[in-house]
Amino acid sequence: MLSGLDHLVITVTDISRAVDFYSRVLGLDVRYRDRDRVDLVLGDLALRLHWTDTDVSPKAATPTPGSLDLCLRSLLPLDEVKRHLEALDVEIELGPVPRQGATGEIESLYLRDPDGNLLEISRPLKSSSD
Known part of the structure; x- marks a missing residue:
């Protein structure tokens, strides 16, 4: 029924700081979606950064950095x-x-x-x- 993972959301307190870490330290490519969401590209998977106080819905019941x-x-x-x-x-x-x-x-x-x-x-x- 399922074939793989498309994206995984990482809740962060500071998107700029997280983008710096994941791009500079781990070498991931960055794709900006909007103010509250940024994708870090890893092959055909995206690690999607969500800001803690995002209005994006739906989201996890307890998004916790x-x-x-x-x-x-x-x-x-x-x-x-x-x-x-x-x-x-x-x-x-x-x-x-x-x-x-x-x-x-x-x-x-x-x-x-x-x-x-x-x-x-x-x-x-x-x-x-x-």
Whole structure:
């Protein structure tokens, strides 16, 4: 019945600050929709930023900044991602550490966006036969 995810809403307290973080730190493309909504493009998925006090309707029953826990796949090896984050003075909360992803074993590192949302950046672990 379903085929995938189109967009995911992230509630933020400051859209400009969130746009800066997600574009500068994570390299996402930005598409402005209106004053209250901005899309951060990730392949064929949009991470849609909504301002906390948006009039957009319908919306989640309790849109709360900092309540999201999101795992993103990295094209780059995590040691390169880690060096990039360190160069930007972005605190890494944990990792790289082994984890289980949707399709198998991954390694992940964890950080937080400006609103405290937990972001996991992951890469598939190579098997010993590779």
